[in-house]
Amino acid sequence: xAGLNELxxxxxxxxxxxxxxxxxxxxxxxxxxxxxxxxxxxxxxxxETPCGLLVKGSRFGNGDMAFQGxxxxxxxxxxxxxxxxxxxxxxxxxxxxxxxxxxxxxxxIVRQCACHQTNRPYTYEGSLDEAxxxxxxESDELWQIFQAKHNGRICRQHCHYDRTAKKxxxxxxxxxxxxxxxxACRYCQVLDKELDTRRGNVFYDVKETRIIKGxxxxxxxxxxxxxKGIKVLNRTASLTLCEAIVRYAKHHIIDRFMLNHHHExxxxxxxxxxxxxxxxxxxxxxxxxxxxxxxxxxIEVVHQADEEKLRKEQKRARQAARQAQKVRSLEKLxxxxxxxxxxxxxxxxxxKHLSEERIAELMEQRGIRTxxxxxxxxx
Numbered sequence: 001x002a003g004l005n006e007l008x009x010x011x012x013x014x015x016x017x018x019x020x021x022x023x024x025x026x027x028x029x030x031x032x033x034x035x036x037x038x039x040x041x042x043x044x045x046x047x048e049t050p051c052g053l054l055v056k057g058s059r060f061g062n063g064d065m066a067f068q069g070x071x072x073x074x075x076x077x078x079x080x081x082x083x084x085x086x087x088x089x090x091x092x093x094x095x096x097x098x099x100x101x102x103x104x105x106x107x108x109i110v111r112q113c114a115c116h117q118t119n120r121p122y123t124y125e126g127s128l129d130e131a132x133x134x135x136x137x138e139s140d141e142l143w144q145i146f147q148a149k150h151n152g153r154i155c156r157q158h159c160h161y162d163r164t165a166k167k168x169x170x171x172x173x174x175x176x177x178x179x180x181x182x183x184a185c186r187y188c189q190v191l192d193k194e195l196d197t198r199r200g201n202v203f204y205d206v207k208e209t210r211i212i213k214g215x216x217x218x219x220x221x222x223x224x225x226x227x228k229g230i231k232v233l234n235r236t237a238s239l240t241l242c243e244a245i246v247r248y249a250k251h252h253i254i255d256r257f258m259l260n261h262h263h264e265x266x267x268x269x270x271x272x273x274x275x276x277x278x279x280x281x282x283x284x285x286x287x288x289x290x291x292x293x294x295x296x297x298x299i300e301v302v303h304q305a306d307e308e309k310l311r312k313e314q315k316r317a318r319q320a321a322r323q324a325q326k327v328r329s330l331e332k333l334x335x336x337x338x339x340x341x342x343x344x345x346x347x348x349x350x351x352k353h354l355s356e357e358r359i360a361e362l363m364e365q366r367g368i369r370t371x372x373x374x375x376x377x378x379x
Contacts, residue, residue: 003030003033004033004034005032005033005034005035005036005071005073005075005076006075006076006077007025007034007035007036007037007074007075007076008028008033008034008035008075009034011025011034011035012034018034021035022035023041024037024038024040024041025037025038025041026038033071033073033075033076034075035075036073036075037057037074037075039058039061042057042058042060042061042074043056043057043058043061044057045057045074045117046117046118046119046120046121046122047060047074047079047115047116047117047118048115048116048118048120049081049083049093049113049115049128050093050094050095050113050114050116051091051093052126053084053126053127053128053131054118054120054122054123054126054127054128055081055115055122055127055128056122056127056129057074059079059081059128060073060074060079064079065080065112067097067098067101067112068097068101070097072112072114074117077116077117078095078114078115078116079114079115080098080112080113080114080115081112081113081115081128082110082111082112082113082132083110083111083112083113084128084131084132084134084135085131086108086109086135086163086164087164087166088111091111091113094111094113094114095113095114098111098112098113098114106160106162107160107161107162107163108162108163108164108165109164135163138166139161139163139166139168142161142166142167142168143156143161143168146159146168146170150170152189153189153190153192154170154172154189154190155172155188155189155190157176157177158170158171158172158173158176158190159171172190172248173248173249173252174241174244174245174248174249175232175233175245175249175252175253177237177241177244178233178237178238178241178242178245179233179234179237188240188241188244191240191244193240194240195238195240195241196238196239196240197238198238198239198282199236199237199238199239199282200236200237200239200242200280200281200282200283201231201232201233201236201237201242201280201281201283201284202231202232202233202242202245202246202253202278202279202280203229203230203231203232203277203278203279203280203281203284204230204232204253204275204276204277204278204279205226205227205228205229205230205275205276205277206226206227206230206257206273206274206275206276207224207225207226207273207274207275207276208224208225208226208227208271208272208273209222209223209224209225209271209272209274210222210223210268210270210271210272211223211270223300224298224299224300225299225300225301225302226294226299226300226301226302227302227303227304228277228286228291228301228302228303228304229284229286229303229304229305230304231284231304232245232253239280239282242280242281243280245280246278246279246280250275250278253275253278254275257273257275258273261273284305286303323353326349326353327353327354330346330349330350330353330354331354331358331362333346333350334350334354334359334362334363334366335362335365335366335369336366
């Protein structure tokens with residue numbers, strides 16, 4: 001019985017069998033401890049925290065928590081919620097097994113609190129929802145003060161509120177604006193300017209230096225490659241945001257690049273990457289004179305646009321080769337195959353890849369070949 005939840009133990013004691021499905025429960029499944037509440041039955045229940053805050057049962061419909069060898073779930077009458085008293089260092093009413101269960105987040109220290117089922121009807125007044133709303137209502141009031149201190153030159157989307165310290169913290173990363181919510185903005189509060197309607201991207205170059213090991217009489221050789229015109233954004237954004245990224249967010253780009261290439265850096269200790277020449281442009285332009293100077297200095301110059309174009313051409317060539325092979329296979333099937341017993345996929349392939357004229361031509365060739373074979377047999 002150790003693996004069964006408390007709801008299942010109670011129902012078994014009442015005489016229900018595992019092959020039964022009591023009202024308000026899902027089918028018996030040992031992996032979940034036996035019977036569990038249906039979503040409708042759970043939504044009809046009301047729980048409360050040790051301090052008396054009411055909680056809707058529907059809040060617990062998205063999963064349970066396992067901690068300290070205990071399943072904290074409605075069926076065990078101990079589902080957990082995030083305590084809204086973020087400024088409390090310690091609460092003796094919390095379950096002792098949860099005293100050590102907390103973690104830091106940008107929004108404050110999160111502590112879990114176990115609830116118990118109650119017969120009290122749910123009301124918003126005195127509920128967990130009201131307590132959390134009061135926390136965020138207080139954050140709205142503090143935001144007005146925080147915004148006034150910065151003369152309005154901050155954006156709430158870039159700031160975060162610490163519910164434990166009851167304090168707002170400023171931040172700004174224009175890459176988030178270019179990739180997400182800022183794409184709909186017409187005016188930037190942080191930059192205090194209208195966004196340019198012209199669109200572009202952020203480009204940069206990567207200077208790659210590594211040591212090629214020599215062989216016998218040949219010494220080690222340092223090789224440098226410059227990869228130019230690498231795009232930062234997946235899609236274009238206002239040039240104002242692009243310029244802001246170059247000015248304020250280069251370190252984010254560098255950190256992301258180094259993280260994506262940490263394997264190469266680990267296995268080749270001579271390898272060095274340097275990100276240079278960040279620029280905001282409507283489209284990438286090439287400095288031919290600089291390319292010639294780099295080449296004359298022994299630096300290999302590679303343009304990202306050329307590599308992308310080559311990859312696309314190679315992909316198209318592979319697709320064309322696969323298509324040609326598929327057509328040849330279908331034509332061979334018409335010429336030599338058992339046409340009366342074609343599979344569904346073979347029929348669909350013939351309809352999709354061969355025209356009626358081509359099929360008729362192949363059938364004519366098939367008939368000629370059959371006649372030739374018969375003639376050779378009876379000659």
